[in-house]
Amino acid sequence: NAQGGHELWLRNKTSVPVSVVCAETSPTLSIAVQELKDGWHGKANASVTLSIVNDDAIKPDGFRISAASIRATTHNGILYGVYELLRRQQTGQSITDERINPSYKARILNHWDNLNGTIEHGFGGPSIFWHRDNSLAVSDKDRLIWKEYARANASIGINGTVINNVNANPLVLTKDYLERVKAIAGVLRPYGVKTYLSINWAAPKTIGKISTTDPLADSVINWWKAKMKEIYTVIPDLGGFVVKANSEGQPGPQDYGRSHADGANLLADAVKPFGGIIMWRAFVYQPNEKDRAKQAYNEFMPLDGKFRDNVIIQVKNGPVDFQPREPFSPLFGAMKQTPVMPEFQITQEYLGQSIHLVYLSTMWEELLQSDTYQAGKGSTVARVTDGSVYPQKISAIAGVANIGLDTNWCGHDFAQANWYAFGRLAWNNRLKSEQIADEWIRLTFSPETNTTAWNTGFLAPVKQMMMDSREACVNYMMPLGLHHQFSANDHYGPGAWWAPARMRSDWTPPYYHKAEPNGVGFDRTTKGTNAVSQYHEPLASLFNNPNTCPENLLLWFHHVSWDFKMKSGRTLWQEMCYKYDKGVQQVRGFQKTWDKVESYVDSTRFRSVQRKLRSQLTNAILWKDGILQYFQTFHHQPIPFDIERPV
Ligand code: GCW
Structure with a gap:
């Protein structure tokens, strides 16, 4: 057996020869071809064809596979097809002719990595992106780690990563840091992984010397327009930004009496010409709230429909904060004219950190399969977020990463399974945790x-x-x-x-x-804080009665x-x-x-x-x-x- 855990689920097992036919070339396709040659476990000396085709039933990252061919409409689609084929071979799953598309367009890791190399609630060692000594020089070792990281992500379908903490240091938007971001993006790009950044709302003040950050002020609007132009000149395909505003002491538009929509739309307009998206977080609560669990819904529901079409609201799975068990956030399905994306926490802040063996896939499956009833029975969180229920231009899902410089990447060998499971569920939000565990064990051990x-x-x-x-x-x-x-x-x-x-x-x-x-x-019943009323019937009544409330949520509601x-x-x-x-x-x-x-x-x-x-x-x-x-x-x-x- 291989020693240690640094190879994750990508262990080099003895493969057999294969010949690969591919008419086009690109860095992504070279990776695809090489992966097939290195990992082929199908018929020895088989010939596999990779081809770009016109097929409306195949989405940009999707593909059509059979035992001897992979067809896609993009090079990234080919790469995902290759990993799918290899995984099936290596885990003994059958391969029939089928088209496969991802559940979400953007499948993103959020790194809570600080620019000084520390990680907020990171338990797998220091940051892989930022150095402890603050140096920004890019070393060969940096590149090697980013490459292995990109490969691991691509192999499970993750196509984006936010490389700095949502408690954001505004300096990341300045010239020297952007050069490093550019280098990172360059290594991740061939693997189909887009780079994103976290924004600090007060940046125009702190790095721009503008006297206000009122989203309606011309000076602020112009500053962001110019800043986005500068950023996209350096990294033209940056995916976009995540924003934590008016949350846990972070600055935001409410500091000026403006709404989350005012804030998000300002940034959305500024990134629109470059194709970027804004992921605006709904993790908000105030010191004197009687019931913290209600605030996000109260703040965001009145804004439904008021956001630009390149904004998506990023909502934690539960209404409080990544607890071992919470009911689903009532915002899922309730916002009908604004896309909403689930945010999971892969790092085990509240579930035993890097010491406890806890496979989180079952928790995420529980969330994804929860029925919100918002558009009738069967309006599961999976379906109301992936575009199956509401038409939406963008769809996304995020997971707070558990990755660091530790030899085994995640601190605990079994925490690797949570990274793996997040990617697999982001790709296919109908998957069963048992199948994911089965695959991961086979590939890893x-x-x-x-x-x-x-x-x-x-x-x-x-x-x-x-x-x-x-x-x-x-x-x-x-x-x-x-x-x-x-x-x-x-x-x-x-x-x-x-x-x-x-x-x-x-x-x-x-x-x-x-x-x-x-x-x-x-007591969150109608006699208490009435948080139950944020849920659609029949859930509101079901949760409201201690005799019908699921016992595993009894003390949450009663x-x-x-x-x-x-x-x-x-x-x-x-x-x-x-x-x-x-x-x-x-x-x-x-x-x-x-x-x-x-x-x-x-x-x-x-x-x-x-x-x-x-x-x-x-x-x-x-x-x-x-x-x-x-x-x-x-x-x-x-x-x-x-x-x-x-x-
Ligand atoms: O879970 C809490 C954490 C904070 C975190 C915050 C958030 C990044 O304790 O450390 O800040 O959530 O999600 O913004």
Whole structure:
């Protein structure tokens, strides 16, 4: 077995000879041809034809494949077809003649990378784009890493990347930085990966010496027009920009009494001549809101239809903030005249960082398959964002990257699966997490011949572990609709009790659990904050009633008695104890699973995962004991005897 994880899912396994016929040439096609030659696992000495065709049923990145041909309307389409063909060969999937198009036009990673090389909530080492010493010189090593990164992305269909943090340093828009951006874009381009940047709203002031950033001021409009012209002269095919404005202290148009639409449209007009798009984020909440979960909807719904056609609203999967489980954001499907794109978080800020083994695909699948009912039954988040329900010129999806300079790229070997899964779901938002896990395991760990012993001894148990891992994390961190129970700002360990005197209340866990002697949970019903009304019927009524609300979201929508009767017949308190205990037992189970597969994995990866599972267990126990003992101080009921009790 190959050592280490730096090759990701692109392991060079022994291939057989193939001849490739391709009439055209380009850097992208050269890559396509080379990949086929290096990775061919089809019939030995077969001949494969790559051709550009006219076919209205094939979208720009789409393709038509068969066992011996790939047809597309663009060179990028050919490249994606090549990776599809190779993946099917290497994972033993069948290849029939079919046309395949991506779900979203823009499939984008968001790097929260700062210009000084640090990464906000990055757990896989320093930035691959920016240096710790602030130097902007481009080295051969830089180029090599960017190339491997681009290849990995292309192989799973990711076609864009935002290379600086949404908490943006305006300097990225200045000359010397733009030269580095140009170099990065140059390496990514042949792999079909477009470069994007994050904008700091106050840039005209900070780097432009303009006295205002009012989006309606001529000086501001002109500054942005000139800036965009400058940027696009350096990088003519830059994809566009993401903007975090009036969010967590970032400047924005509201500083001047203007709306998100005023702000987004100003930038949209400035990039329009160059074909760029503006991804305007809806992650907004204020210190004194009674219910943070409602604000994005309240701010953005009145603006529906007021945005330019090259603006898309970027919405986190849930209404609060990337918690282990949230209901879907009510903005999905509700904005009918403005395209909306889901934002996932691949980096595990709130799901155990680089220590816990948590396969996030099941969480994203849950979101994509959630029915919003906004255009009748079957209006899933997938369909209301990908253009199936509403006509939209642009469609996109973003994932906050978990990538850094660590040897295995992501900190945890299994975190690579989350990068992989994001790409696969962005390409096809109907895919099942189980299939994605199956592919990833085969590509990442498979021996030369995948034998029955390997299938039953390794593939099956490891896949099961991955499939169970997110629910396990929910169980030992925040079951039954609990959310934001983290201590301090690192968002790692339990802190239901954490509430320093001078801290904004919405940054402390008690704001979210509202525990007291008689009960627990956040009342978002019509009698409470009425957040339920932001959902379309029948969901609003379903969520509003504690007896019909899904139990896994109970404490999200309801404040209920500790003795509330659960479907299992247990009280809420008992059920909570069993959930936390189950989470801990699941992690013990993962340890056993992993220990048994030792003979199938190289020792580097085996030991690293084994070590991390041990820490995960310790931490899961801490979560269970800490939160349960804290809640006991309100109601003084015992912990059931048949679960593992705090000692
Ligand atoms: O989850 C929170 C993070 C912030 C982040 C913010 C956002 C980039 O704690 O670090 O800032 O979300 O998404 O803007």
